[in-house]
Amino acid sequence: MENNAKVQLRVGIFLVVGLIILLGSIFLLGADKAFFRSYTTLHAHFEQVQGLAEGSVVSFSGITVGNIKKINILPERNLIDIVMQIDNQFMPRVTEGSMVEIRTQGALGDKYIFIIPGDPKAKPLTENAVIEVAKATDILGILSERGNEAEKIFDIINEMHRFSKSLNAENRVDKILANMASATAKLDKTAGAAEKITEGLSDGKLKNTVDRLDSVMTKLDKxxxxxxxxxxxxxxxxxxxxxxxxxxxxxxxxxxxxxxxxxxxxx
Known part of the structure; x- marks a missing residue:
């Protein structure tokens, strides 16, 4: 009986240890981490995280070099602190002057941190260093960075689309164009008549009329x-x-x- 109890205890301990190792392996593999590797912690401060989550990938020129460890809020600065763990074998390339930005990958639009390399001859960043955030330069990046303001732009575009559809209904556009053509023709006629009047006045008629009026006024004064x-x-x-x-x-x-x-x- 005692031997059976000892065997069962050993089996139980073995199963528990094996389960712990299995769960730990799954967690590390899910976070794209490897065993027996050391990491350096870096920080980046964003105005908004745009869907980033703990465990999201950190990429250096397309190579996965780490993961997001934690996401904190900095209330005193109204910023989001992204805590990243970078594999030390890549740290010599993450130098002063390097920058980070949020990008999208895959059909599902997964967000990740992309490290833009700095000067290779510069000093590597150290533990808990804050890496600068790059400003968006393309239109998609700017819209993504502005967040709620981008939604207003799309609302305006939708309103313009509805307005154009209402104009196209019942041939309203054709009617408007026809009215504009008619108004343009009338303006041309008016301009032609005004030009004729101007030509008539430029022939000396205006001067004669003014001279005669001046003569009459002179006689009245005298x-x-x-x-x-x-x-x-x-x-x-x-x-x-x-x-x-x-x-x-x-x-x-x-x-x-x-x-x-x-x-x-x-x-």
Whole structure:
């Protein structure tokens, strides 16, 4: 009985140890880590992680060199601290001046950290160093970096698409184009008429008209003619007013004045 109990205990211990080793192996392999390797911890501060998760791959020029160990929030700076573990065999290439950015891989759009190499002659980064984050330069990277602001851009595009569809309904675009063509034709006619008027005025007619008007105004200022006398001689104006006001001869005098003015203008 004692021997059976000892055997069962040994078997149980063996199974537990084997299970622990198996689970540890699965965890390490799932995190793309190898046994008996040392790692260096690096940090990168992002405004947003865009779907990164603990265990995501860290790539150096397309080669997997580590994983994301932890993701922390830096409340005092309103940033996300990405803690990365980099295999030490690649650390001599991760030098000062290297940068990181978030990229997408695969059809499912998995996010990972991509390390942009720095100067090979520079010093390698050390434990807990903060590596600089690269700014997005392409349109997709900028939209991905801006996050919620990119959604507003797509909303605007959708609204423009709906507006264009509403214009295309019931041949509205054709009607608008026809109206624009009609308005353009009318503008052309108006411009042609205005051009003819301008040509007529440029032939000297405008100058003659102005000269004649200036001559008439000069005569009025000098008191020439009946109208000039009426304007410049207030006593004559008063006499004429008293003569016409309420008199039976009012109609006759008006006709006489009109005839006299016309004769003076003919002269």
């Amino acid at each position: 008191g020439q003619g009946t109208l000039g006398a009426l304007i410049n001689d207030s006593s004559l104006h008063d006499q004429l007013k008293s003569m016409l006001g309420g008199s039976p001869r009012k109609s006759y005098m008006k006709n006489l004045m009109r005839t006299s003015i016309e004769k003076n203008e003919e002269k």
